[in-house]
Amino acid sequence: MYEVIYGDPEYVKTLQREKDGGIFHISGYVIYVKNDDKTYYLACPEEACRRKVYENTGHSEQPGKYRCDHCNRCFDSAIPFYMMSCKIGDCSESLYVSFYRQAAEAILNGTTAEQLRRLKDNGDTVEVEEIFRKAAFRHLTFTLKA
Numbered sequence: 001m002y003e004v005i006y007g008d009p010e011y012v013k014t015l016q017r018e019k020d021g022g023i024f025h026i027s028g029y030v031i032y033v034k035n036d037d038k039t040y041y042l043a044c045p046e047e048a049c050r051r052k053v054y055e056n057t058g059h060s061e062q063p064g065k066y067r068c069d070h071c072n073r074c075f076d077s078a079i080p081f082y083m084m085s086c087k088i089g090d091c092s093e094s095l096y097v098s099f100y101r102q103a104a105e106a107i108l109n110g111t112t113a114e115q116l117r118r119l120k121d122n123g124d125t126v127e128v129e130e131i132f133r134k135a136a137f138r139h140l141t142f143t144l145k146a
């Protein structure tokens, strides 16, 4: 699985791959952006940590708080970070890649993970689907890291 480190809406005619120390540049289309409950993860608010946190259930001592096992404490809030799977390619080949943070935000036309989380939490499925629909079939140049 490749990680997209940059998605740029720059027009390039053909699918190109330039080997450059594990970095690839690919020009093609976003074929499909997976919209599931793993689109983003909730991360620890500590800047030096940013590991995945878990929301406490109603049965725990501090329900509704977010538990970070690394920091060994609970927080009132957590920060959503994108972690999306997408299919990109052109008419001859395609591959699945991961988009994180800013790269994912760019693919979703500037929708932040916080905005998406709010829409999903509010059950705005129509609006969420629209965001994912608009992300597909745009021609972009991707910078990929193996």
Ligand SMILES: [Zn+2]
Residues within 6 Å of the ligand: 044, 045, 046, 049, 050, 051, 068, 069, 070, 071, 072
């Ligand atoms: Zn932490």
